[in-house]
Amino acid sequence: MHTVVMTKGVPDFREGKVAFDEDGHLERGNTPTVMNPNDEHALRAALQTRVRHGGRVSVMSMGPPGYEDVLQEAMESVYADDCYLVSDKQFAAADTWATAITLATAIEHLGEPDLVFAGFKTADGETGHTGPQTCWGLDIPIVTHVVALDIDPEERTLRAKRLVEGDIEEIETVETSLPAFVVADPEFEPSYRTARHRLERKRLREEARERAADIDEHVTYWDHEELNLDPDYVGLDGSPTIVSSVDPIPRAPAEREATEVDPTDPEALGEVVEELTPHAGGD
Amino acid sequence: MSNMDEVGFDSSAAVDGGESFEAVVVGGGPGGAAAAAVLAENGVETLVLERGVEAGSKNVSGGLLYAEESAPYTLDGLFPGFRDEATERPVTRNYMDNLADGKVHTVDLGGVHHHDTEWCDSVLRRPMDSWVAERVHERTVEAGGGLLTGVRVNGLLREGGEIVGVTCDELDPIRADLIVAADGVNSELARDAGLMDWDEPEEWFQGVKAVVDVPPEEVNDRFGIDDDEGVARLFAGDLFEGVRGGGFLYTNRDSLSIGTVFHLDSLAAERAEPQELLDALLTHPHLGQWLPDEYDEYDEREYSAKLVPDSKKVAHPSPHEGRLLLVGDAAGQMQAQGPIIKGMNHAVSAGGLAAEAYIEARNRRQPESAGERYERRLHDSGLYGKLRPRRYEALGRFGEREVVADAVDDLAGSRLGRLGVRIAGGVVERAFNSPFLLGALPDTRTAYATVPRVLAEELGEPVRGDNDADPPSLEERIGDLTYDTDVGNPHIELMDNSFEASGTAVTACPVSAEGFGGGCYREETVRANGDEERVVSLDTQPCVECGTCAVVADTEWTHPRGGKGVDFRQG
Numbered sequence: 001m002h003t004v005v006m007t008k009g010v011p012d013f014r015e016g017k018v019a020f021d022e023d024g025h026l027e028r029g030n031t032p033t034v035m036n037p038n039d040e041h042a043l044r045a046a047l048q049t050r051v052r053h054g055g056r057v058s059v060m061s062m063g064p065p066g067y068e069d070v071l072q073e074a075m076e077s078v079y080a081d082d083c084y085l086v087s088d089k090q091f092a093a094a095d096t097w098a099t100a101i102t103l104a105t106a107i108e109h110l111g112e113p114d115l116v117f118a119g120f121k122t123a124d125g126e127t128g129h130t131g132p133q134t135c136w137g138l139d140i141p142i143v144t145h146v147v148a149l150d151i152d153p154e155e156r157t158l159r160a161k162r163l164v165e166g167d168i169e170e171i172e173t174v175e176t177s178l179p180a181f182v183v184a185d186p187e188f189e190p191s192y193r194t195a196r197h198r199l200e201r202k203r204l205r206e207e208a209r210e211r212a213a214d215i216d217e218h219v220t221y222w223d224h225e226e227l228n229l230d231p232d233y234v235g236l237d238g239s240p241t242i243v244s245s246v247d248p249i250p251r252a253p254a255e256r257e258a259t260e261v262d263p264t265d266p267e268a269l270g271e272v273v274e275e276l277t278p279h280a281g282g283d
Numbered sequence: 284m285s286n287m288d289e290v291g292f293d294s295s296a297a298v299d300g301g302e303s304f305e306a307v308v309v310g311g312g313p314g315g316a317a318a319a320a321v322l323a324e325n326g327v328e329t330l331v332l333e334r335g336v337e338a339g340s341k342n343v344s345g346g347l348l349y350a351e352e353s354a355p356y357t358l359d360g361l362f363p364g365f366r367d368e369a370t371e372r373p374v375t376r377n378y379m380d381n382l383a384d385g386k387v388h389t390v391d392l393g394g395v396h397h398h399d400t401e402w403c404d405s406v407l408r409r410p411m412d413s414w415v416a417e418r419v420h421e422r423t424v425e426a427g428g429g430l431l432t433g434v435r436v437n438g439l440l441r442e443g444g445e446i447v448g449v450t451c452d453e454l455d456p457i458r459a460d461l462i463v464a465a466d467g468v469n470s471e472l473a474r475d476a477g478l479m480d481w482d483e484p485e486e487w488f489q490g491v492k493a494v495v496d497v498p499p500e501e502v503n504d505r506f507g508i509d510d511d512e513g514v515a516r517l518f519a520g521d522l523f524e525g526v527r528g529g530g531f532l533y534t535n536r537d538s539l540s541i542g543t544v545f546h547l548d549s550l551a552a553e554r555a556e557p558q559e560l561l562d563a564l565l566t567h568p569h570l571g572q573w574l575p576d577e578y579d580e581y582d583e584r585e586y587s588a589k590l591v592p593d594s595k596k597v598a599h600p601s602p603h604e605g606r607l608l609l610v611g612d613a614a615g616q617m618q619a620q621g622p623i624i625k626g627m628n629h630a631v632s633a634g635g636l637a638a639e640a641y642i643e644a645r646n647r648r649q650p651e652s653a654g655e656r657y658e659r660r661l662h663d664s665g666l667y668g669k670l671r672p673r674r675y676e677a678l679g680r681f682g683e684r685e686v687v688a689d690a691v692d693d694l695a696g697s698r699l700g701r702l703g704v705r706i707a708g709g710v711v712e713r714a715f716n717s718p719f720l721l722g723a724l725p726d727t728r729t730a731y732a733t734v735p736r737v738l739a740e741e742l743g744e745p746v747r748g749d750n751d752a753d754p755p756s757l758e759e760r761i762g763d764l765t766y767d768t769d770v771g772n773p774h775i776e777l778m779d780n781s782f783e784a785s786g787t788a789v790t791a792c793p794v795s796a797e798g799f800g801g802g803c804y805r806e807e808t809v810r811a812n813g814d815e816e817r818v819v820s821l822d823t824q825p826c827v828e829c830g831t832c833a834v835v836a837d838t839e840w841t842h843p844r845g846g847k848g849v850d851f852r853q854g
Contacts, residue, residue, distance in 0.1 A: 196302060
């Protein structure tokens with residue numbers, strides 16, 4: 001079983017990390033890059049597959065050199081065997097279409113993986129297009145919003161429970177053949193209910209920890225020549241998307257009402273709890 | 284969606300009715316580790332399940348690990364490098380300080396300390412158990428199993444009334460030919476099998492401990508020792524308000540373990556607060572010479588508590604049922620040899636013997652005979668004789684009868700008794716160092732309070748020095764504990780909240796106190812229909828999982844789920 005997980009580096013949007021210029025535009029150079037938070041679910045699904053059925057997990061990303069931190073993070077969470085960074089100046093400023101063409105070519109270049117996992121949209125673009133478009137490029141079945149997975153490697157089938165959001169949330173079970181493309185939903189929860197699966201996961205973790213400490217040794221870099229891609233069909237030149245305008249990200253109000261609380265003062269902490277209580281319970 | 288288990292697919296193990304291992308060891312402490320190591324060395328496919336986030340995170344000990352010359356198994360024998368890597372200091376000196384009336388009388392316990400002792404090291408359970416667990420994992424993996432943390436075994440899997448495996452919170456049922464319950468003093472497996480009950484406070488001790496930060500050079504300086512030496516001091520006398528028990532101080536590499544151990548029935552009867560008795564020891568002028576002074580601030584690394592079985596009364600003579608074998612605290616295998624407590628070493632021996640018994644039974648193609656073979660080994664190795672000395676049955680039990688106890692106590696405290704102490708001071712010291720006499724000692728206030736008091740008053744030197752230690756409040760101690768809350772899954776249910784039924788929990792619980800509202804148990808007055816009623820309320824969040832309340836109150840007590848609850852860093 002060969003599994004590929006797609007991941008992307010995105011600006012760290014946590015408060016205090018993200019830098020804006022005077023016009024309120026994101027300064028990528030001054031904002032740390034982290035693994036797209038939604039990819040975590042794809043990684044978990046891939047790990048569950050690896051633990052249950054063995055084989056190999058590859059992590060793939062497209063981005064500039066310097067993405068090693070993102071790949072290292074991915075390797076540590078999914079205990080991946082190897083990483084592939086699709087990186088070339090020619091790929092710069094690609095829209096989702098050009099990115100998908102590039103990634104689909106790269107995935108095919110790996111051979112024919114049994115499963116490809118992608119996260120549910122990225123934290124920066126938020127289009128949710130790249131996964132399905134890559135799948136279109138690969139011409140394999142896709143299952144989206146997956147919350148639970150069951151694979152039969154011998155029959156070469158995949159059963160999935162997927163979340164259908166409508167007036168009410170509904171779970172439907174679908175079945176398809178391998179190879180297949182899976183988009184994991186944020187509600188995906190891996191399940192390890194047997195001791196042998198947990199022991200296997202522990203073994204993989206210990207091995208991956210050693211690999212991740214020396215990440216450079218486990219990253220393969222591919223450029224457009226390696227992938228035999230025509231520069232006219234990748235990057236900005238290959239992107240049909242036209243950006244009509246860009247809105248600045250609204251900045252947090254410069255001054256907010258804040259009260260400093262002494263963490264050792266029980267009375268003050270009591271007041272904080274009182275403030276928060278009405279908001280507890282998901283209201 | 285709150286519970287994704289409902290939408291997941293059943294694992295193949297659940298569909299097939301459980302996965303199987305040849306042996307399952309429940310608990311990653313010394314007893315479980317020894318059993319697993321011996322099983323794995325003999326090629327038995329062994330799975331070890333540990334409830335804590337790491338082995339040792341649920342464990343507390345006073346802190347002395349004895350290796351006896353007569354023991355069939357020791358941890359350094361099973362795990363080479365153990366003493367260099369996993370223990371604190373070799374304890375080379377052992378004293379008992381009897382305190383009363385501003386005086387101290389010190390007895391050298393070297394005789395009993397060194398008797399049958401190959402070595403004795405101070406230990407902290409988190410670093411010790413986690414070091415051992417890593418080795419256990421390596422060995423059990425080689426034999427086709429392994430060690431998993433964060434898994435709580437909650438009961439026995441039965442088929443047609445026979446025990447065939449275990450059930451867990453986090454995993455599907457697991458079948459095994461051998462189940463070793465090394466799940467500690469609050470063993471859920473021993474209770475499930477009907478081999479343990481909670482009922483009698485006089486069958487238990489409760490220990491409370493503070494680990495105090497002291498740099499290694501200060502430890503050496505204050506105790507006059509080198510890096511490869513250590514000191515144990517025990518304390519008795521008038522500082523514990525007549526509660527039966529005593530205090531201890533052990534030197535670690537760069538800290539001190541200071542604590543108290545009391546008979547639970549005495550704590551309950553006196554409605555004593557364990558943390559206050561610990562503070563009475565920590566702030567006693569005699570302790571000032573060893574504790575950080577006004578220039579180095581007193582800093583407690585951890586406050587912890589543990590229930591300890593009194594093997595003389597509860598060591599199970601036949602600790603097995605079908606495929607289930609109990610070892611260590613789960614079988615009540617904790618020996619109080621007078622003031623010296625030995626538990627972990629016996630758990631190690633028992634674990635090794637349980638594994639041996641199974642291997643022999645399997646080789647003879649009689650796996651069902653493992654329990655009987657284990658029982659025979661416990662007796663033949665002499666272990667059982669140490670845990671339940673016959674002379675205690677003959678003398679000790681007799682001495683604990685109230686009339687006898689009162690008479691002896693009156694005599695010891697009388698002018699005649701005092702005269703005897705003055706004339707025969709050396710005899711007393713020899714008596715304290717006699718393993719034979721200590722094994723027959725009745726558990727009465729005479730031994731714990733009266734004799735030490737008389738010794739101090741009649742033979743003691745005045746206590747000199749000051750104590751500047753400022754121990755944290757109970758609230759601060761609780762605040763410093765690491766605790767993984769398990770919202771919606773309380774592990775204690777208060778069955779009767781009337782003060783009569785459960786009020787003792789308010790005082791005996793080490794993280795609760797009368798007049799303190801932030802602990803586990805608290806007392807409240809409820810007004811109803813014009814009447815006022817005193818009731819007991821429960822909040823399990825700061826629970827140190829000692830199990831005290833399960834004995835002194837009316838509760839349904841279980842362990843928290845794997846990895847949840849208290850996470851001791853020292854232990």
